[in-house]
Amino acid sequence: MEKYTYVVIGAGRQGTAAAYDMIRWGEARKVVLADVDPDAARRSAERVNRLLNSTVAEWLPVNAGDKTVLAGLLAGADSCLSAVPYWFNLDITEAALQAGVNMCDLGGNTDIARLQHHFSEKAKTAGISIIPNCGQVPGMGTSLCVYAMELLDEPRDVFMWDGGIPQKPRPPFNYVLNFHIAGLTNEYAEPGMFLREGKITAVEPMTELEIVEFPEPLGKLEAFVTGGGTDTMPWTFEGKLRTLQNLTLRWPGNFAQLRAYWDLGLWDTRPIRVGNQEVVPRSVFHALFEPKVVVPGDEDVVIVRVKVIGKKGGRPAEALVEVIDYYDKETGFSAMERGTGWSAAIVAEMMARGETPRGAGGVEIMVPARPFVEALGQRGIRVTETVMKTQGAPGGRAGIAR
Secondary structure, three states, rough: OOOEEEEEEEOOOHHHHHHHHHHHHHHEEEEEEOOOOOHHHHHHHHHHHHHHOOOEEEEEEOHHHOOHHHHHHHOOOOOOOOOOHHHHHHHHHHHHHHHOOOEEEEEEEEEEEHHOOOHHHHHHHHHEEOOOOOEEOOOOHHHHHHHHHHEEEEEEEEEEEEEEEEEEOOOOOOOOOOHHHHHHHHHHHEEEEEEEEEEEEEEEOOOOOEEEOOOOOOOOEEEEEOOOOOOOOOHHOOOOOOEEEEEEEEEHHHHHHHHHHHOOOOOOOOEEEEOOOOHHHHHHHHHHHHHOOOOOOOEEEEEEEEEEEEEEEEEEEEEEEEEEEEOOOOOOOOOHHHHHHHHHHHHHHHHHOOOOEEEEOOOOHHHHHHHHHHHHHHHHOOEEEEEEEEOOOOOOOOOOOO
């Protein structure tokens, strides 16, 4: 069996989970965990090796903003995963091109992902794949959308709901943060890019509140618009689908709190003057909010539900695909780490094996959906699917949630 060398840039929670996946399921010869904080990189490598009784994980200090150093670090690797904040990803993409190494990332910003797609011809020339936004949503959710669409003959309307929430909500915010807070507020503050009547439509965040029901113990959850979840799918499927949208799931009561922060301007990035100092509202929000929602040991659950309405066999039909995944007590990985880090690792492993097209593009084009879903199952992340004939698909948003 061929063995592969992987580099994970960013040794935080998601990077550590991805390295674990690469060693356990990715035929890894070596996994290098690189981080600007050498202690974090060392702890991450030690944890992964301890969990797997392995010596495959190694660590190095690295500055993710130094393209020359990064290119040297990547030389000879089969795949690279960026698990650092999204603003580093263009530099890492250029370093991967220079080194001739496959690259994917956890993303967090659709505009940056679209810029990465512009490197497609260079990636083809280099014989590599560049695939941004490969975490939970976008990422896993993108592939689940494509998979659900493939269950019908003529998909027309695609609805996705997703969220990562604590199993036992803790007041006052009933939320637990298991990834970088800059990614969270970027989602909260950016418009959702949807398809409405076949056209790309920007929808204001913190709007379109609805209640969605799930099996107990989840019950009723709130769902509302945030940014980034559809990634580049609106551009890919414009004119091919009538509807494409994604709503974020939270425990009841969360929406009213978040809407107040939005209305107050606490997610603005333009400095304002307070007394004799200038402060950035979003930085203040990060400093105040993060300590309240980072609770080590809190057990979480991740939900991704996709409903596709269209036709099968010439008759109206709908496909429902769903993942509900929980904190893993055996490894100590949160559901968010499994859903994000492991999903990105699956893509990195596919790239190393040559299972993705050469070039650069969105997950919906570059990642084969059925093999991805099968890989989730191999990891114990269960994907349920149902296809049913219907009397006719609804024409609007009403009635789409179960």
